[in-house]
Amino acid sequence: MADGVDELVVSGKSYSPEAAEAIRDFFLKREINKTLLSLNIADSIARRPEKEALASLQHLCDCFEEAPKLESIDISDNALGAKGVLVAKKLLSNKTEQLKRVSFRNNGLNYEAMKVVAEILLGDAKSSTLKVIHISNNLLESAGAIEAAYLVEKCPSLEEFEMTSTRVGREGSVAISKALGTCPSLRTINVSDNTFGEEGAEALADVLKECDSLEYAIMRDLSVEDDGMILILNALCESAPNLKVLDISTNELTEDSAEAIARVLKTKGSLEKVIVDENELGSDGAKTIADALDKELHKNLKEVSLEENAITADGAREIGKKCSNLPSLERLNLNSNSIARDAVDELAELLENILGDMEDNLSDDEDEDNDS
Numbered sequence: 001m002a003d004g005v006d007e008l009v010v011s012g013k014s015y016s017p018e019a020a021e022a023i024r025d026f027f028l029k030r031e032i033n034k035t036l037l038s039l040n041i042a043d044s045i046a047r048r049p050e051k052e053a054l055a056s057l058q059h060l061c062d063c064f065e066e067a068p069k070l071e072s073i074d075i076s077d078n079a080l081g082a083k084g085v086l087v088a089k090k091l092l093s094n095k096t097e098q099l100k101r102v103s104f105r106n107n108g109l110n111y112e113a114m115k116v117v118a119e120i121l122l123g124d125a126k127s128s129t130l131k132v133i134h135i136s137n138n139l140l141e142s143a144g145a146i147e148a149a150y151l152v153e154k155c156p157s158l159e160e161f162e163m164t165s166t167r168v169g170r171e172g173s174v175a176i177s178k179a180l181g182t183c184p185s186l187r188t189i190n191v192s193d194n195t196f197g198e199e200g201a202e203a204l205a206d207v208l209k210e211c212d213s214l215e216y217a218i219m220r221d222l223s224v225e226d227d228g229m230i231l232i233l234n235a236l237c238e239s240a241p242n243l244k245v246l247d248i249s250t251n252e253l254t255e256d257s258a259e260a261i262a263r264v265l266k267t268k269g270s271l272e273k274v275i276v277d278e279n280e281l282g283s284d285g286a287k288t289i290a291d292a293l294d295k296e297l298h299k300n301l302k303e304v305s306l307e308e309n310a311i312t313a314d315g316a317r318e319i320g321k322k323c324s325n326l327p328s329l330e331r332l333n334l335n336s337n338s339i340a341r342d343a344v345d346e347l348a349e350l351l352e353n354i355l356g357d358m359e360d361n362l363s364d365d366e367d368e369d370n371d372s
Contacts, residue, residue, distance in 0.1 A: 004035050005032045005035055005036060006035055006036060006037040006038065006069075007036075007037060007038040007040075008027075008032065008036055008038070008039050008040065009040040010023065010039075010040065010041050010044055010060065011040050011041060011042040011043050011044055011074070011077075012042075012043050012044075013043075013044065014043070014044065014045060014046050014047050014048055014056075015044055015045065015056050015060070016048075016052065016056060017052055017055040017056050017059065019056075020044075020045075020055070020056040020057075020058075020059035020060050021059045023059070023060065023063075024059040024060065024062050024063045027063045027064075028062075028063045032063075033063060033064050033065075033066055033067040033070075034067075034068065034069075035069060036064065036067050036069060036070055037069055037070065037071050037072065038070075038071065038072040038101075039064055039067070039070060039072065039073050039074070040074040041057075041060050041061075041073075041074070041075055041078075042074045042075060042076040042077045042078065042103070042105075043076070043077035043078065044056070044057075044060060044078060045057050045060075045078050045079070045084075046077060046078060046079060050083070053078070053079065053084070054083060054084060054087050057078065057080075057084060057087050057088060058087050061087065061088050061090060061091040062090075064091055065090040065091055067095075068098070069098070070095060070098065070099070071098060071099060071100040071101065072099075072100060072101040072102075072132075073091065073092065073099065073101070073102050073103070074101075074102075074103040075088060075102075075103065075104060075107065076103045076104060076105035076106055076107060076134070077105065077106045077107070078107060079107070079108050080104075080107040080108060080109065080113065081107075081108045081109070081110070081113050082110075082112045082113040082116050084107070084113075085107075085109075085113050085116045085117055085120065086116060089120050092117075092120045092121060093120050093121075093123055094123065096121070096122060096123050096125040096127075096128050096129070097125070097129055098129065099121070099128070099129060099130055100129060100130060100131045100132065101130070101131060101132035102121065102130060102132070102133060102134070103132075103134040104117060104134065104135050104138070105134050105135070105136045105137050105138075105162075106136070106137040106138070107138060108138065108139060109135065109138040109139065109140060109144065110138070110139045110140065110141070110144060111140065111141065111143035111144040111147060113138075113144075114135070114138070114140055114144040114147040114148055115144075115147040117135075117147075117151070118147050118148065118150050118151040121151060122151065122154055125154075126154070127154050127155070127156055128151070128154050128155045129155075129157060130151075130155045130157070130158060131155075131157050131158060131159045131160065131185075132158075132159065132160040132161075133148075133151070133152065133155070133158065133160070133161050133162070134160075134162040135148060135162070135163050135166065136162050136163060136164040136165055136166065136190075137164065137165045137166070138166050139166070139167060140163075140166040140167060140168055140172070141166070141167045141168060141169065141172065142168055142169045142170070142171040142172030142173075142175075143172070144166065144168070144172070145163070145166065145168040145171075145172030145173065145175055145176045146171070146172055146175045146176075148163065148176060148179075149172075149175040149176045149178065149179035150179075152176065152179035152180060152182070152183065153178075153179040153182045155183060156182065156183065156184070156185075157183075157185055158180075158183040158185065158186060159183075159185050159186060159187045159188065159213075160186075160187060160188040161180060161183075161186065161188065161189055161190070161191075162188070162190040162191075163176065163190070163191050163194070164190055164191065164192040164193050164194070165192070165193040165194075166193075166194060167194070167195075168191075168194040168195065168196075169194075169195045169197075170195065170196065170197045170199045170200050172194075173191070173194060173195070173196040173197070173199075173200030173203065173204070173222075174199060174200055174203040176191070177200060177203035177204040177206070177207050178203060178207070180207050181206065181207040181210065184210070184212075184213070185213050186211050186213055186214055187213050187214060187215045187216065188214075188215065188216040188218075189211075189214065189216070189217055189218065189219070190216070190218035190219075191204075191218075191219060191222070192218055192219060192220035192221055192222070192247075193220060193221045193222075194221075194222060195222070195223045196222040196223060196224055196228065197222075197223055197224065197228065198224060198225070198227055198228040198231075200222065200224070200228075201222070201224040201227075201228030201229065201231050201232055202228070202231055204219075204232055204235075205231040205232050205234070205235040206235070207235075208232060208235035208236055208239060208240070209235045209238050209239055210239060211239050211240055212239050212240065212241065213240075213242075214236075214239065214240040214242075214243060215240070215242055215243060215244045215245070215270075216243075216244060216245045217236065217240070217243060217245065217246050217247070218245065218247045219232065219247065219248050219251075220247055220248065220249045220250050220251070221249070221250040221251065222251055223251070223252075224251050225251060225252045225253070226252075226253055226254055226256040226257045228251075229248060229251055229253055229257050229260065230256070230257055230260045232248075233248075233257070233260035233261060233263065233264050234260060234263070236264050236268075237263050237264055237267050240268070241268075241270065242270045243264075243268045243270055243271060244270055244271060244272045244273070244300075245271075245272060245273045245275075246264065246268075246271065246273070246274050246275070247273070247275040247276075248261075248275070248276055248279075249275055249276060249277040249278050249279065249305075250277065250278040250279070251279060252279065252280065253276070253279035253280065253281060253285075254279070254280045254281065254282070254285065255280075255281055255282050255284045255285040255288070257279075257281070257285070258281055258284070258285035258286075258288035258289055259288060261274075261276065261288075261289055261292075262288050262289055262291065262292035263292075265289065265292035265293065265298070266292050266294075266297070269297045269298060269299070269300070270300060271298060271300065271301050272300050272301060272302050272303070273301075273302060273303040273304075273305075274301070274303070274304050274305070275303070275305040276289075276305065276306055276309070277305050277306065277307040277308055277309070277333070278307065278308045278309075279308075279309050280309065280310050281306065281309040281310070281311065282309065282310045282311065282312075282315065283310075283311050283312045283313075283314050283315025283316075284315070285309070285311075285315070286306060286309065286311045286315030286316065286318065286319050287314070287315050287318045287319075289306070289319065290315075290318040290319045290321070290322045291318075291322075293319075293322040293323065293326065295325040295326055295327060298326055299326075299327055299328060300328055301326050301328060301329055302328055302329060302330045302331070303329070303330060303331045303332075303333070304319070304323055304329065304331075304332050304333070305331070305332075305333035305356075306319065306333065306334055306337075307333045307334065307335045307336050307337070307356075308335070308336035308337065309337060310337065310338060311334065311337040311338065311339065312337070312338050312339060312340070313339050313340045313342075313343035316334055316337065316339045316343055316344075316347060317343060317346065317347070319332070319334065320332065320334075320346070320347045320350055320351060320355075321350070323351065323354070324350050324351055324354075329354055330354060331354060331356055332351060332354055332355055332356060333356040334347070334355070334356070334358065334361070335356060335357050335358055335359070335360050335361065336360045336361070337361055338361065338362050339358070339361040339362075341361075344358045344361055
């Protein structure tokens with residue numbers, strides 16, 4: 001291995017303590033830590049007894065405690081918990097002024113572990129240089145989100161925040177939303193699969209009004225329903241002039257949200273993907289969205305997805321006609337709706353390779369049979 005390594009990936013294999021020690025010695029001998037910018041040790045101790053896993057993690061962390069240029073650490077997919085975080089303390093600490101990116105996805109982090117993570121990453125510093133924080137697929141709940149919020153509000157340069165599937169409720173969603181409001185450079189927000197409810201939606205909307213740098217708004221399955229989503233969408237109309245991706249799937253949205261979705265479309269010519277799957281927009285909602293699509297405004301739009309929205313043939317035809325004129329569109333997804341077979345055939349002829357799989361749509365006759 002040549003000197004001057006700036007990126008190292010030691011992931012995807014569960015190392016025994018002996019193997020991890022050998023790896024440590026190999027890297028220390030070559031002084032890789034002096035030039036390293038990015039370290040990935042994700043999924044490197046999984047499926048091992050706790051004692052072995054912690055010993056292996058200690059060896060892997062030891063050789064990078066002194067890494068003066070290290071900017072990115074990915075320690076995801078390891079069953080860390082608070083004990084594992086403490087083992088990695090020397091790797092994570094004393095880098096407040098250099099770390100740009102940390103990933104703790106699927107680490108079994110609960111409230112206590114998240115508190116330790118925040119304390120280690122911040123140390124005695126008043127602020128952090130972190131630009132990317134990933135803490136998805138953990139056991140944070142609202143108490144853990146409040147600890148994460150303490151970290152976020154100390155990261156004025158934060159550009160990307162991901163906290164999906166973390167069992168966060170309304171109290172935690174309000175705390176994390178308010179913390180994100182202290183990050184003027186946010187480009188990506190992904191807080192999907194948490195229970196924001198209307199209270200969390202109000203807090204998030206207040207933040208989104210000021211997110212002029214936002215490009216990726218991924219807000220699936222937040223339990224906000226129409227009232228909460230309308231607040232969020234109206235906020236986006238006032239900001240995010242360069243929004244590229246909007247994903248608001250699985251929020252129990254009905255036709256009542258369609259006008260707000262349309263307003264966002266009319267103000268965002270930068271959009272590349274609009275994903276509104278697994279809602280209840282119906283054909284009237286689909287028509288409202290179709291009316292907002294414009295071939296001149298939406299020259300960058302590559303994907304429109306309205307799967308599983310109780311859309312029938314009329315709504316599907318309107319969406320299809322408008323999408324057929326969009327110059328950059330690569331995919332229209334309308335599967336799992338109630339579109340008659342003849343309308344599916346029309347769409348396939350009109351859109352050719354742009355139309356996604358339609359195998360799960362019911363014909364009119366099949367729909368009537370199921371209702372009887």
